[in-house]
Structures are given as structure tokens and as C-alpha cells.
Amino acid sequence: MEITEIQVDGYEKVVRCQDRESGLHALIAIHDTTLGPALGGMRMWPYASEDEALFDVLRLSRGMTFKSAVAETGLGGGKAVILADPKTAKSRKLFLAMGRFVNSLQGKYITAEDMNIGIADLEIVQEETRFVTGLKRSQGSSGNPSPYTAEGCLIGLRAVAEALDGSSQLADLHVVIQGVGAVGGALAVMLKEEGTRVTVCDINEKRVAELQKEYGFEAVDDDEHLDLECDIYAPCARGAGINDETIPRLNCRAVAGCANNQLLEAQHAEALRQRGILYAPDYVINAGGIINVAVELLPGGYDEEESRRRIARIYDNLKKVFEISRRDDIPTNKAALRLAEDRLGAARQTS
Ligand code: NAD
16 A cells, blocks of 8 residues: 655645555545544545546545534544545445555544445444544444434524524524435424425425425425525535526525535625625534534544534524624625634634
8 A cells, every 4th residue: 555645735634545456546635633633524436537536635625624613523624535436446445445544644534424435335444443433323423414414404594594584483484495305304394393384395206295295395396496485595405506597596585504515606605695695604504414423522422412512503603604794794605714714723822
């Protein structure tokens, strides 16, 4: 196994692993460990080149630093990518080699699930390193993060409601959810319990039909959901849905959902602001999952009550983001970055 360092300005450590025996070609980026060890998922993707993979791992690890700083997980930002096709390249040998690669960083980087990597893969990785999180609850780990992400989103929506109407009540609002999978589906059910009017939208018609039957939600086609008048539009499917084409169509007062990278480009936060639409930065409102995982690393180990207490802080974090946005007259994505940088700066001064 050959591990080589790649020098990248602004990153603490970026390493490449090439292992002829297993076929592993992977990169790990540790962006910043000011607040703690760098935690971030492991992604497997058939990148066209190493440059493309490097671009991805740098961007994602940096994002994790800010996400964790705002969420106060006590962690830094990192990410791992395996350059391979998940449909054909998965093998025990490959994941054991990946485990050794993760272990070589001696806990400066801690891994978790990400795109195309599941618990079964991480269980193999864990045979070679203890720096793995998000495994099964029965193994003392924090388990499936989705319900916690959904809970965090619900709490975040209360802060959005308060910013809109001065009350954190969700009962009188209409929320349109795009994508009712693991997180969006759970969020829809929780909102219904709050008395919120919920309209669901998903390309999976069977899923929509099931939810409608069980909970009586209204539903809208994916083609039409953006035009529907509502208070909050909650993107809970995929990224890049907020862009030049969709922003003029939005008929809501706020955009707040769990999907990662909702804005196609950072400038789209300003475009939302220009339209008077409040945007809850995705990585602030969807931090419930990572907060839950981080609890696993506390000295006492995983504790669900502690996790819930920490997830509840998403409310205050979003309120702070909205306050900074108003105070400094900047869009909320920049305000979230400012909050993260303030926290990083304060930690650097005391260390
Ligand atoms: P999921 O795969 O369980 O659900 C996604 C749902 O979106 C599916 O039902 C799918 O059919 C639907 N969908 C896909 N494209 C669509 C489209 N164009 N229009 C309407 N529906 C569409 O995924 P999930 O775990 O619920 O995650 C949803 C989003 O939240 C993703 O962007 C994910 O990265 C992000 N996220 C998830 C977590 C977590 O804990 N699961 C944490 C942070 C962020």
C-alpha cells in the first residue's frame, strides 16, 4: 500500500492511497481539526480522473468543517472518496485496505457512511480501524441517522416559522415537501402531528400513495410542486434544486429542508433573498444526523437523550444565522459561514 501526501493550501492534510493488491485508489482530505477530529463520510464514485475526485473531496471536507462548527459537534471537517464504480468494484479486500488507510491517520480522520457506502461496507472497514461511526445501534453505535436528521429539520422549521411570523407554531402553516424518503417522509409525519398542512411530492408514486393512504397527505406532481402556494418549501430529495430556473417559480415564504447542497450556486441564496424568501442553509437545518453520530464519540459513548438535547440546538443556531443575516445585511448562506468562522476563530484563540 502506497500512501502519499498531496499539498493543498488551506487543508491540514490530504492523502492518496494506491494499493495494487486490492485495487484501492482513494483520497482522504482533512480540512480542519481546530474543533476536533475530522469527521465526514466515505463516498464511492466512478470519478473520471483523480483531479475530479480531489475537487470533490476538498469541497466536501471543507463543507464538513463549517457544518460541524455551526452544529457544535466538537468535530472538524474531513471526507474520504474511493475512486471506483460501486456497481462493480466493491470487495472485502478493497474495504479492508480502505480500513488500513483510514487507520493510518490515527484518528485524525473518522469515517461514516456517504454516497454508495452502506453499513455492510463500513463493517468491513471497521475490522482494520476503530475510527468508524454510524454503525448499528446493537453494536453500541448511533445507528440510522435519518430519524435524527428529520427531528432536527422539524426543530429548524420552528425557527423558520418564528422568523416568518414571530411564532414557532407550525400548526397554521402549509409545507410542501419534495422527496418523502427516509428523512422527508419522517418529517411529513412529524409535521402532521403538529397540525401542519403537508403536501408531499415524490417521483416514487408508490411511496406517495402509501403515505397518502396512511396519513391523508395532499400530493402534488414533481412538475408542478414549485408553483404551489405554501409557507415553506422543504427540499428533501436531491441537491441543486434551487437555481435560476426554479427561483422565479417558487410560491413560498421560506425554503427549508434536509437535502444537501440545495443551491446550485452560492449566489442563489442572494437571489432568494431578493425575492423575499427566507432560506435556511441546508447544512445548518440538516445537521441532526451528524450531531447524532458525534454523540457516539463522547467519552460515555452513544446516548440518545444527549443526542436529542444537542439536536434541539439547531433552533438557536438557525436563529443566530437569521440574526446575522439581518444584522450584516447578507444572505443566510453567508451568515452561516460567518457563524462557523466566528466559532473556529474563537477556538483558535483559546488553543
Ligand atoms: P432517500 O433516498 O431516502 O429519499 C429521497 C427521496 O427523494 C426518495 O423517495 C426519492 O424517490 C425522492 N426523489 C428523488 N428525486 C426526486 C425528484 N426529482 N422529485 C421528487 N422526489 C425525488 O434519501 P434521504 O436519506 O431521505 O435524504 C434526502 C436528502 O437529504 C438527500 O439530499 C441527503 O443527502 C440529505 N441528507 C440526508 C441525511 C440523512 O440522515 N439521511 C442527512 C443530511 C442530509
